[in-house]
Amino acid sequence: MATIEDVAKLAGLSRTTVSRVINDQPYVTDEKKSRILQAMKELGYVPNSSARRLRSQKTETIAVLLPRLRNPFFGNLIEAMEEKASEWGYQVIVCQTHDSKQKELDYLQLLKTKQVDGVVMASVINDWCDIEPYLESGPIVLCNEYKEEAQVSMIHMDQRRAAYESTSHLIDQGCKQIAYVSGGHESHAAYERKLGFTQALQDHAIPFHSEMIIDWALDVSDGQKVFHYLTKHFPEVDGIFTGSDEVAAGIIYEASESEWEIPADIAVVGFDNQMISLLMVPSITTVEQPVREMAEKTIEVLCSQIIHKSQRNDQRFVYDHELLVRNSTKRKKLSLQ
Incomplete structure (x- = not known):
């Protein structure tokens, strides 16, 4: 395996000059740089990137x-x-x-x-x-x-605005008992979505039910569980805003299996515009993030x-x-x- 000394010897230059070229340092003429690069090519020499990073402290x-x-x-x-x-x-x-x-x-x-x-x-x-x-x-x-x-x-x-517009859309479609579904950790983004959701209900004089807030749904399987939980405890639910297309897909799939009609019985909004939102029947209304x-x-x-x-x-x-x-x-x- 070729070394930096081999490159210096073949190029007829000092090890220091070769090192300057490898580390892209100034004060090396184009003629010397060309000789060094040619020697590296002939020898198949590859600089040690780890050592280079160590010297640069990056x-x-x-x-x-x-x-x-x-x-x-x-x-x-x-x-x-x-x-x-x-x-x-x-x-x-x-x-x-x-x-x-x-x-x-x-x-x-x-x-x-x-x-x-x-x-x-x-x-x-x-x-x-x-x-x-x-x-x-x-x-x-x-x-x-x-x-x-x-x-x-x-x-x-702007998570709050996205949730506000999504919830307002459900209300515009005639929904009056709307659930909010998010997943796991209560991030600030999820917190902002919840604020947008509740603000939309308030601005449209729609009742807010804290019991219809679900914060444990992450995927399709959880979406299926969400459907059964909501329809069992809140059979009047007619709209669901979710923070995930996967969760929305699970809700829609389970609703169809239970012979509920989407959106006539329950309208569902997802989030993120994932491929599954287009593949589901019906296709999922969703929020697209840039x-x-x-x-x-x-x-x-x-x-x-x-x-x-x-x-x-x-x-x-x-x-x-x-x-x-x-x-x-x-x-x-x-x-x-």
């Missing part, structure tokens, strides 16, 4: 913390982040917290121990006061999540902060949603604008 790696990758939203988010990070010369490692406070802190240790250059948090489990000390070790950017007290850059959608735009902006902001340490780290980018109205809620013929 890992060229970003950690992305998220609750679970099986959620299609996070899968799409990671894919877009990896593509954008590659353009900046960075690689991405995925850290699933499974809504565990301890796991979240364990992964943040990667920043403290200099194993990553920066962290994206797509969910936040711990109190911000427990996360803030890690900022001394490197930049942290929030994506899809936000904390009012956090002095970091945040990239997210996933790629948020992912790319997140990487752009984080990499800029890593490279330019003095750059602002408290920027906020808020994106709009789109409510895609489909057959799971179409009780009334939509008027043409």
Whole structure:
């Protein structure tokens, strides 16, 4: 295996000059650089990237913390982040917290121990006061999540507005007993959705029933359970706003199996515009988030902060949603604008 000394000997230059070219340092003429690159090619020499990163004190790696990758939203988010990070010369490692406070802190240790250059948090489990000390070790950017007290850059959608519009749509379709369904950890994003949901009920003089708030539904199987729970305890339910297309699909499937009609008996709204929302019969009305735009902006902001340490780290980018109205809620013929 060729060494840096072999390259220097073949090029007829010093080891120091070869090292400068490998590390893209100045003060090397184009003629010498050409000789060194040619020698590297002839010898099949590949620089030790680990050693190079050690000298530069950079890992060229970003950690992305998220609750679970099986959620299609996070899968799409990671894919877009990896593509954008590659353009900046960075690689991405995925850290699933499974809504565990301890796991979240364990992964943040990667920043403290200099194993990553920066962290994206797509969910936040711990109190911000427990996360803030890690900022001394490197930049942290929030994506899809936000904390009012956090002095970091945040990239997210207006969750409250999305939930408000979705709930108002159900009301416009004639729903009067509407359930709210979310999953697992009560993130700030979920909290904002709940505020939008309750505000829409209030503004339309629709009764709010705290018993019709469900916070444990994550997937299709949970959606099936949600249908049976609601129809057993609240047989008058006629509208459901969910935070997941998968949950919405489970509700619709089980409703059909139980000979309930969608949307005549229950109108259902999903979230994230996943492929399953189009494949279901009826197709699912859903909220589309600008996933790629948020992912790319997140990487752009984080990499800029890593490279330019003095750059602002408290920027906020808020994106709009789109409510895609489909057959799971179409009780009334939509008027043409």
